[in-house]
Amino acid sequence: MTIKDVERIESILSDAGFDYQLELEQGSIIVTGPSDIVASEVSLQFASQLLNWVKPRRLGRVFDSAGGFILLALSR
Incomplete structure (x- = not known):
């Protein structure tokens, strides 16, 4: 799996009306649902502090989770 694959799958899910977030971890896709209200509040409090x-x-x-970063592991 590549980042392009994840983006393609996210697009298909979004077009179908699903609000899932996808993450690519060691070549595998991890599907997470939207945050609930408690998680949103805790996140905002943490970010404010x-x-x-x-x-x-x-x-x-300081950035929020919508920043769209791609983290790369660098090997030595």
């Missing part, structure tokens, strides 16, 4: 710590100290940037 993190931003309040990082910003005044100019330590970097």
Whole structure:
């Protein structure tokens, strides 16, 4: 499986009206459902605290889960 495969499957699911998030982990697709209201609240509280710590100290940037990052493992 590649990232392009995951994107293709996500598109098919979205067109069919399913609200699933897909992750690619070691070549396998992991399907997760949308977050519930409690998880959303906890996530926002955590992000708020993190931003309040990082910003005044100019330590970097803080993003939410919609940032669309692709993490790559680098081997040595």
